[in-house]
Every structure is written in structure tokens, then in C-alpha cells.
Amino acid sequence: MVSVAPYLVAAWLLAVGLWGAITSRHLVHMVLSLGVAQASTYVLLLAIGYRNGATAPIYGDVKPGVPTVDPVVQALTLTDVVVEATVTAVLLALTVQAHRRFGTADPDRLGALRG
Amino acid sequence: MSRRARTVLALAALGALAGLLTWAVTGLPGSGHPPGPNARRVPLLLARERHVANAVNGVTYDLRAADSLGEELILFAAALGAAVLLRTRGRRRSAGAGEHSAATSGALRAFGAALVAPLIVLGSYLVAHGQLTPGGGFQGGVVLAAVVLLVYAAGQQARLRRMKAQPAADVVEAAGAAAFALVGLGGIVFVGALLANFLSYGSLGALLSGGTVPLLSVVTGVEVTGGVALIMLEFMVGEW
Numbered sequence: 156m157v158s159v160a161p162y163l164v165a166a167w168l169l170a171v172g173l174w175g176a177i178t179s180r181h182l183v184h185m186v187l188s189l190g191v192a193q194a195s196t197y198v199l200l201l202a203i204g205y206r207n208g209a210t211a212p213i214y215g216d217v218k219p220g221v222p223t224v225d226p227v228v229q230a231l232t233l234t235d236v237v238v239e240a241t242v243t244a245v246l247l248a249l250t251v252q253a254h255r256r257f258g259t260a261d262p263d264r265l266g267a268l269r270g
Numbered sequence: 271m272s273r274r275a276r277t278v279l280a281l282a283a284l285g286a287l288a289g290l291l292t293w294a295v296t297g298l299p300g301s302g303h304p305p306g307p308n309a310r311r312v313p314l315l316l317a318r319e320r321h322v323a324n325a326v327n328g329v330t331y332d333l334r335a336a337d338s339l340g341e342e343l344i345l346f347a348a349a350l351g352a353a354v355l356l357r358t359r360g361r362r363r364s365a366g367a368g369e370h371s372a373a374t375s376g377a378l379r380a381f382g383a384a385l386v387a388p389l390i391v392l393g394s395y396l397v398a399h400g401q402l403t404p405g406g407g408f409q410g411g412v413v414l415a416a417v418v419l420l421v422y423a424a425g426q427q428a429r430l431r432r433m434k435a436q437p438a439a440d441v442v443e444a445a446g447a448a449a450f451a452l453v454g455l456g457g458i459v460f461v462g463a464l465l466a467n468f469l470s471y472g473s474l475g476a477l478l479s480g481g482t483v484p485l486l487s488v489v490t491g492v493e494v495t496g497g498v499a500l501i502m503l504e505f506m507v508g509e510w
Contacts, residue, residue, distance in 0.1 A: 158300025166291035170284045177280040178273075204309060207302040212313045212325035214474065215403060219317040225309035226316075226325035230334060233326065234341050237408055241348030244501045248355035251505075263273075 161202030168195035182250040182260040186243055193239045197232050204228035321471040322480040327406045331486040335465040338486070339454055342493055346447045349497040356504040374425030382424025389417050397491030401480040407487040411494025418499045422506045430507060439500035446493025453486055 172192025179185035204225030210217055212226035254260045271279075299305045316328035330338050396410030418439075421430055430436075457466035465482070472479035 158302055159295050159298065161301045162295035162298060163292065166288060166295065169291070170288045173287075174280060174284055177284075178277065202301040203298075204304055205301050206304055206309055209309075211404070213402075213404060214313070214317050214323045214325075219314055219474075223309065223313050223325065225304045225306075226312055226329050227308050227333075229326045230329035233330060233406075233408060234337065237341055238344060240498075241345050245348050245351045245355070247505070248352040252355050252358075 161198055161205070165195040165199040165202065168192065168198060180261050180263070182253060182262060183247070185262060186246045186250065189246070190239060190243060193235070193242075196235055200228040200232045200235065317474055319471075320467070320480055320483070321474045321476075322483050323402050323475055324400065324404065324406070326404075327400045327487060328480065328483060330406065330408075331400070331483045331490070332467065332480070335454070335482075335486060338490065339450055339465065342447050342450050342490065345494065345497045346443065349443060349500045352501045353504050379424045379426075382420045382426075385420055386417055389413060389420065393417070393491075393495075397488055398484070399477070400487030400491075401483045402475065402477070407490025407492075408494050410487075411491040412498055414491065414495040415498035415502065418502055419506075422502075427507055430503070436500065436503045436507065439496045439503055441496070443493055443496025443500055446489050446491075446496055449489035450486060450493060453482055453489060457482070 169192050172188050172190070172195065175188030175191060176185050179188055204227065206222060206224050209222040209224050212223035212229070214221075250260060253265060257265050259265065312329065312333070313325035316322045316325045316332065320328055320332055322328035322332065393410045393414035393416075396405035396413055397407055398410075400406030400410070418430070418435060421435075454465040456468055457464055460466075460468035465486075467481035467483075469481040469485065471481050478484065
């Protein structure tokens with residue numbers, strides 16, 4: 156049971172993030188909820204690559220051959236973090252525009268599309 | 271749809287999703303025992319054949335360097351998109367902005383100014399030692415971009431404007447992205463494959479080890495510094 160606990164944390168983060176996005180009353184809150192949902196992928200990736208009793212995959216203090224955790228999923232997580240940061244930036248810029256156009260950041264009160 | 275109906279629907283859907291995910295993960299190999307051979311082989315391959323001590327950056331800038339090129343371009347496009355969206359904001363804020371905003375305390379200004387130099391050193395260290403220690407171009411670039419945030423927090427918007435920080439960030443970002451692409455083309459010219467390593471591997475643990483890995487780490491640091499700084503400047507300062 157303990158060995159699947161990180162996966163359950165990832166599932167929990169995904170569900171909580173989606174819940175926050177669905178029930179959101181402010182666009183900034185919605186963007187951050189999306190960030191929470193995406194954090195589940197970090198937990199999932201790192202959990203897949205984790206090895207019990209292993210060190211970080213960096214041969215500074217330890218010699219090559221010492222068991223390490225999987226560096227490939229860590230690099231994927233790095234990509235994931237960068238994409239999340241850029242998506243957040245663009246979504247927040249869109250939020251600024253929406254607020255300027257409609258005078259509100261409540262998703263329920265954003266009007267229909269206007270030309 | 272009313273909020274109540276939406277809440278009920280969301281609870282049902284998320285409950286079902288959580289149930290399915292829980293069922294799915296019980297079938298996965300348990301965390302702590304990575305199933306494939308990569309966890310063992312990739313760090314050894316990078317250390318013995320590429321002389322890269324930090325396997326994470328070895329993957330990022332060598333084995334998966336083509337993906338990192340795409341990642342760079344994602345950041346480039348996102349900074350471009352944020353700039354396009356925010357620069358139409360009208361000119362209300364540009365006129366009459368003072369030298370300092372009145373709310374900035376003297377202590378904040380002093381600390382902000384004092385932290386700029388150490389932050390630049392830390393960011394440069396992270397960027398330059400990506401092949402040896404935790405860090406690398408993306409991480410160090412964000413630290414370097416935070417310098418702009420410090421200057422802003424210290425209430426020096428007018429100084430940022432005088433320094434032409436925004437056009438400078440434009441140029442730095444574009445130069446970093448172009449340099450990454452040029453290193454990739456160098457692989458085609460000298461070796462015959464995109465982003466192939468065409469420099470000497472050096473010896474494991476030396477500053478100049480790993481061939482193009484430290485080079486790509488540095489150009490990524492330049493690109494990320496420019497991109498993140500540009501995004502922050504667009505949000506903070508708006509129309510110039």
C-alpha cells in the first residue's frame with residue numbers, strides 16, 4: 156500500500172485541482188487551480204523514477220555505479236515545470252485582457268463574445 | 271448551468287475519476303523500484319561516455335536536447351504571446367509614473383538593491399555548473415530573471431524604464447533561442463546530426479566537461495533569463 160501512496164497523492168492533486176477550476180469564481184484562482192492539477196504530473200513522474208535507498212543522479216560526492224534514481228523522469232519533470240510556467244504566464248495575460256474587456260474576472264459573469 | 275447543478279456534476283465526475291485512477295495505480299509497479307533499465311544505465315552512460323556528472327542535465331542537454339530545443343521555443347512563443355496580449359493595454363499608466371512609488375519603504379529599497387549582486391552571482395553559478403551540480407540553464411535563468419523582480423520590488427520602475435529593460439529582455443531572449451538553434455546546427459555541420467556533440471568531452475567533474483552540455487546550459491540560461499524577465503516586465507510595467 157505504501158508503494159502506491161505517491162500515485163494516490165498525484166490522483167488527489169489532479170482531482171483537487173480540477174475541482175478548484177470547476178468551482179472557481181475568479182480567473183486567477185482558476186489558473187492557479189490548473190497549476191495544482193498539473194503538479195500531479197510532477198508527483199507521478201518523480202514517483203515512477205524513485206528508487207529506494209538511492210541517491211540523486213549526480214556524480215559529485217558519489218562514484219559512478221552507486222544506485223541512483225531515474226534521471227530521465229527528472230528531466231521530463233523539468234520540461235513539465237517549464238511548460239506549466241509558460242502556460243500560466245499566457246493564461247494570466249489572457250485574464251488581464253478579459254478583465255479589461257468585461258470589467259470582471261468572475262468566469263460566470265464574463266459575457267458572450269463581442270466583436 | 272446553475273452553480274448547484276455544476277457542483278453535483280463535478281462531484282460525480284471527479285469521484286468517478288478518482289475511483290478509476292485509484293484502480294489504475296494499484297496495477298502499477300510500486301514506487302521505489304523503477305521497472306526499466308534506464309535508472310541504472312543512463313547515469314552511467316552519461317558519466318562514462320559523455321563525462322557529464324549531473325545526469326539530469328545530461329538527459330536535458332544531450333540525450334533529449336532536441337526536446338529542449340522545442341521547450342526553448344515554447345518559452346519563446348509564450349513570452350511573445352504574453353507581450354502581444356499585454357502591450358495592447360492602453361496608455362493610461364505610462365504618463366506621470368514617479369521615480370519611486372510612494373508605498374515603497376526605505377528598507378525594502380535598500381534590501382532590494384543589496385540583493386541584486388548576490389542573485390546575479392548565484393544565477394550565473396547555477397547556469398555555468400549545470401553539468402556538475404544541481405541547477406542548469408532553466409533554473410539559473412529563472413534566478414537571474416528574478417533580479418528584475420527585485421528591482422521592481424525596490425520601487426525602481428523608472429530605473430527599469432530608463433535602462434530600457436524591456437527591449438533588452440527582447441534581445442536577450444531572442445539571442446539565447448538563436449544560439450541554441452545554432453549549436454544544434456553545429457551538430458549537423460560537424461558531426462552530421464542535429465544537436466550532436468561536437469566539442470571535446472573533457473574529464474568528468476571539470477568545469478568544461480560534457481562537450482556541448484555546458485554550452486547549451488549557458489545559452490538556455492540566457493534564453494530563460496530574457497524570456498522570464500520579459501514576461502515579468504510585461505506584467506509589472508505594462509505600456510512603456
